[in-house]
Each structure stands twice: as structure tokens, then as C-alpha cells.
Amino acid sequence: NAGVMQNPRHLVRRRGQEARLRCSPMKGHSHVYWYRQLPEEGLKFMVYLQKENIIDESGMPKERFSAEFPKEGPSILRIQQVVRGDSAAYFCASSPVVANEKLFFGSGTQLSVL
């Protein structure tokens, strides 16, 4: 049973480009969470999704960021018109049920904005 798969592992974008980060949850998991870790900071919650629904997006910046978890395929975190301040590690986690203990994290995507 593969773990949470994130790709790409490293993503380099120039200012103004779009970044698309993908997350495939563990098999059988229908709850997905995205976290961001800025340099020298702790992880910050961004958004919680279930299949086709955004449940809690209280941690998402108001502009340029969006997330989806379609019925088929991976969850996508999309950042439009990236800026240098978006450079960070983006971690995805999944869980099989609504729970705060049974979270499994992916290896993350390191986004670098030039």
C-alpha cells in the first residue's frame, strides 16, 4: 500500500508563472489536507478537502491559491502568478476517516520561485 504520493518533489517557477502541485492520497483515504512550511517556520494548515468538496479553507490565502480534489485523480493545489514569498515546502496529508490522529503525510513538494 503506497503512502501519500506528492509530485513533483521539486518545482521551480519564475515569478508570474503558475504552479500545480499534485497529491495522491493513500488508497482508501478520502480526506486530504494541504499544509505549507515557509523557511524557518512551522507547518501551517491551508485547506481540508473531501472528494469533490472543500470542507475548510480557512488557511488559504485569499488570492491566487486554489485547491481541488476531484472524484477521479489526485488533489491539486494551484498557485497562480507565483511570487517569491510562495517559495516553501508544501505537504499533503490524507486520512481514512474524519480524525486528527490518523494523518499520513507525503514527502512534500519544494517550490522555489525565482
Add this chain to the structure above:
Amino acid sequence: RKEVEQDPGPFNVPEGATVAFNCTYSNSASQSFFWYRQDCRKEPKLLMSVYSSGNEDGRFTAQLNRASQYISLLIRDSKLSDSATYLCVYPGGTSYGKLTFGQGTILTVHP
């Protein structure tokens, strides 16, 4: 005041030493927390849950002090492989995975 605060360290200890970290929290109603471990900015991994009764797992002991609003992690007989960043995590009052992570405490165990 931040929901959870940690001393970032670093803590440098020799192998075999006992080391303890504390984490203070602001929400007096909190009844459970987690300690996670993160290696070199890889994915965080759950180390232990912390409840009012405390928790022990081998060389690791976690305690919750509700009167003083802090949680602690004690590591006995430190190993080189214990070198990592230890993250204090608050469940944030939700039943789902909306976790609040502390900044982390860096531990380096040296020979």
C-alpha cells in the same frame, strides 16, 4: 499569543543523555496534543499522542501539565538517530486534521 510555542533550541546532547523539551499552549481547554518528528524538512511523522494521563513509548515519555499549560517530551538514552526537529502539535479544537504546529525544537545527538 501563539497557540503553541516551543524553544527552537538547538539542543546538543551526547549519546546516552536524557533530554526534555517543553511546549506551552494558550487554550486552557485543550485536552490532547501530539508530538511529531521532522527530519531535515522531510514529512512530519507522528511520534506520540499526549493526553492528561501522559504517555510512554519505550525511551519516550510525554506529559501534559494542564495547570501550567505546557506539554513535555522526555527522551532517555538518546541515540544518534534521535537527531531531528520535534514539533509540538495542537489539534485545534476540530475533529479533523486541522493541526496547529509549533515552530519545532531542534535536537542534535552527537557521539
